[in-house]
Amino acid sequence: MSFGKTLREIRRSKDKSQRELADLLGLDYGYLSRLENDKVQFNPSRDFIMKIVVELSCDDDEKAKLLMEAGRIDVDLEKVAQEANTRPELNVFFKSAVKLPVEDIIELTEQIQQMIKAKEK
Amino acid sequence: MSFGKTLREIRRSKDKSQRELADLLGLDYGYLSRLENDKVQFNPSRDFIMKIVVELSCDDDEKAKLLMEAGRIDVDLEKVAQEANTRPELNVFFKSAVKLPVEDIIELTEQIQQMIKAKEK
DNA sequence: TTGATGTTGACGTTCAATGTCAATTCATAA
DNA sequence: TTATGAATTGACATTGAACGTCAACATCAA
Numbered sequence: 001m002s003f004g005k006t007l008r009e010i011r012r013s014k015d016k017s018q019r020e021l022a023d024l025l026g027l028d029y030g031y032l033s034r035l036e037n038d039k040v041q042f043n044p045s046r047d048f049i050m051k052i053v054v055e056l057s058c059d060d061d062e063k064a065k066l067l068m069e070a071g072r073i074d075v076d077l078e079k080v081a082q083e084a085n086t087r088p089e090l091n092v093f094f095k096s097a098v099k100l101p102v103e104d105i106i107e108l109t110e111q112i113q114q115m116i117k118a119k120e121k
Numbered sequence: 122m123s124f125g126k127t128l129r130e131i132r133r134s135k136d137k138s139q140r141e142l143a144d145l146l147g148l149d150y151g152y153l154s155r156l157e158n159d160k161v162q163f164n165p166s167r168d169f170i171m172k173i174v175v176e177l178s179c180d181d182d183e184k185a186k187l188l189m190e191a192g193r194i195d196v197d198l199e200k201v202a203q204e205a206n207t208r209p210e211l212n213v214f215f216k217s218a219v220k221l222p223v224e225d226i227i228e229l230t231e232q233i234q235q236m237i238k239a240k241e242k
Numbered sequence: 243t244t245g246a247t248g249t250t251g252a253c254g255t256t257c258a259a260t261g262t263c264a265a266t267t268c269a270t271a272a
Numbered sequence: 273t274t275a276t277g278a279a280t281t282g283a284c285a286t287t288g289a290a291c292g293t294c295a296a297c298a299t300c301a302a
Contacts, residue, residue, distance in 0.1 A: 017277080017278060017279085018278070018279065019277085019278070019279090027260075027261060027262090028260095028261060028262050028263075029278090029279080030261085030262070030263075030264095030279090030280080030281080031260070031261055031262080032279095033278095033279055033280055033281080034280085034281080036279090037279090037280075037281090039280090039281080040259085040260090041258080041259090042257095042258055042259060042260095043259095044259075044260085045258090045259065045260090048259080048260080060209070061209075064206055064207065064209070067206050068203070068206050068207045071203065073199065073202045073203060073206060074206060074212075076216065077202045077205055077206060077212065077215065078194065078202065080202070080205075080215050080216060080219050081194045081198045081199065081201065081202040082189070082192065082194060083219050084198055084201075084219075085185055085188050085189050085194060085195060085198060086185060086189045087223070087226075088181070088182075088185070089223050089226045089227050089230065090218070090219065090226055091195075091198065092230055093218065093226050093229060093230045093233070094198065094201050094215065094218075095197065095201060096230055096233045096234060096237065097211070097214065097215075097218075097233055098201050098204050098205075098211065099237060100233065100236065100237070102208070102210050104236060105208075105210045105211055105214050106210050108214060108229065108232075108233070109210065109213055109214045109217055111229075112214070112217045112218060112221065112229070113217060115221065115225060116217065116220060116221070138246075138247060138248085139247070139248065140246085140247070140248090148291080148292060148293085149292060149293050149294075150247090150248080151248095151249080151250080151292085151293070151294075151295095152291070152292055152293080153248095154247095154248055154249055154250080155249085155250080157248090158248095158249075158250095160249090160250080161290085161291090162289080162290090163288090163289055163290060163291095164290095165290075165291085166289090166290065166291090169290080169291080
């Protein structure tokens, strides 16, 4: 896949023409066409993608795909990463965690939720 | 603190003048002065900071401080964040984990190390 | 009082990202 | 077969963040 193909797929699934989407975004449809055909040298920014996400009412999965294909990071995740920047232990923690498979992560998440709950008292 | 003050502190601790550092970086010292006095509208990029880190032989702590003050993210952490972009379970996991205090994170990290070790067999 | 260091005004440049317009082509339904 | 809506493409232009320069001036310690 690519950003362009992903965008096109999503746009079509919402039954919108390039012109319609361009109108919603307030820009020329020529640019959209280029994006969809990956004729633009650099992938759009996070902000640009978020505008699309809003205008097309994308769900979390579609949003994630677009961000991923463009190599951009969600604002929330960027904040998390920035926090890890200042907390060495978090830094190490994250780097280890990425290596684990889905099941393990889910298990650990539950564990964390409980830890948090326990503290609330 | 601010990026400028942090940079100045680190530079001075390495006994370098602005001119010396500017030479190492291959740029004009005027720019460095501006940076140190936070007279530059936008904080330097990660790449720029990494050049400083190299030229001043900064340790991990100094590097983290500079990146943090500039609101930039370490390359490794960015990769981790990007991976989380594509793995919803990781996304949730990270967002939960940030809430935990140091001790808990350290404990969990040990747990993860063991999980990884166990799989190596 | 000179030499090293730092500050500042006033610019200039680069590059990623965003955007435009008009000519053309493509798809398809009347 | 042709009109119409949709998409593609060449050939630009614009914006904004980041990076950078030069020279004049200021500060200060030896």
